[in-house]
Amino acid sequence: MRNSILFFFTILSISAFGQEDSANFAAPLDIPLYLSGNFAEIRRNHFHTGIDIKTQGVEGKRVLAAEKGKVSRINVSPYGYGLALYIEHPNGYTTVYGHLLEYNDEIKQVVRQKQYEEESFRVDFSPDEDIVVEKGEFIALSGNTGGSGGPHLHFEIRRTSDEHPLNPLKFGFDIKDDIPPRIRGVRFHPLSDTTLINGEHESKSFVVHGSSGKYRLKSDGQIAVYGAFGISIHALDFLNGYPNKCGLYEVHLRVNEETICRQRFDELDFSTSRNINAYKAYDVYRTNNWHYHKSFIEPGNELEIYLPETKDRGIMHFAEAGTHNVNYVVKDAYENISTLNFSFETLAEPNGALPEAKPYDAYFKYDQENSFTYSEELAVIVPEGALYQDLKLNFGREMPKSDLLSARYSLHHEMVPLDDYMEVSITADDVPQNIRKHVLAAQYSTAGYASYITGSWEGDQFTFKSKSFGKFALAADSVAPELTPLTRTSGSLNDNTVLRFRVSDDRSGIGSYNAYLNGKWVLTAYEPKAKTISVIFEGTNPLPSGNELRVEVEDAVGNKTDRVYAF
């Protein structure tokens, strides 16, 4: 009995605190470790799943294997992690290195072979033959590839068995942080149709003052609530050395000394990472870039970050009038703590006019598939799991602008997030057959900017998918991409030659890019941030003279530009 209790406690402590017990990772860079981003930091549609290590403002720092192991995955993409490397270790963890400039020679050779085999710059594969690395071995050069906004190394630690990313700051790296999180605001959210916050049916933020871990409301006693509500807190962490905004490790809300909600970021799950749009106060993140952490859980939010002591999903409803004391505690991964204490009033009777019921066009339930149709013109299907809460959908239709091929339909608005793709079909029988293959859906932001989505025709119906509500219409892209040389287009070629071109497309975007030397495919790297492609002649053995280089760029709806150059 005694043994089994001990055993039980050992398991518990490993899963909760002791990740570092079974692993002893070396630093992935041999320069001092300063972070520009940390684990669980709030990003646009996901939580950050690793740490971003600064590389002194430059590319080309030596990246080292954090532990011995073998290369389990290599992913080369113009987007996301750019050039990425995954190493699986015997200790049960996998480390990931992203935004790399280049791999070491052994790995690079395997990558080139794969790229030529698939005639594609983009590859994502597990090496056929083991590439074994030792702890501290040089594996790559740091870079700024993919969706990176400046030179840094993205470093992740995942549990190999389920690929869950874990908090790297719990593994004892030499990173200094003795600065407590800074609290900037607190927000009250109405969670019923009749809730009033200071007499109005809308979310309200309150300014917070303080420093060195102690915070208070700018003016206390200013909050009165009627009905069901939830609270969120705007807080950021900072580490020593640089003023980069980082994320929190733990948020704990207590009201009248009782836990209402408590969440902690030891690990995440890629399958629910987009639930961040239910976790943060989505609207004020989009409009003001405020990082509000909600201390209540919407019904469709499936994040597994909440501790069991969380009560009623953080939803509060006091039927009687009274004063309530809030104690918010936020923590970073190094246990630096900040607290916010204040009080609010609850009311037994409304202190303002109850909100009038607003008209809506459809009622969508969060836990089922929902659909909406408008006449014969438009049909929308929102799959189960795409909404975090029930929605009173608003629909609208405007007359087309001159260059559009359909009416412009508004499907609710972009301040309500979607976790999954909705499918939209627009019937447009008057679109001439000859331009149908160039048709796209244009999606308009509130500010009026259009982004374009490809789709497919079935009869007179064009169907496409979008992961956000907004305004939609059909448009066409009949213009081929532009291709402009940035380097010479004549002279001689050798194995060290790299030729660069600027590429751009007005609507559908760059779909494919290929180059052929004397009829044979040549590796062409695409860098969307710089809008360039680079033709890399390494390993192609160009002729001393009489070479023909063909460069082809196609947009996402098949408009093609090709050019031939003689070298």
Ligand SMILES: [Zn+2]
């Ligand atoms: Zn990162």
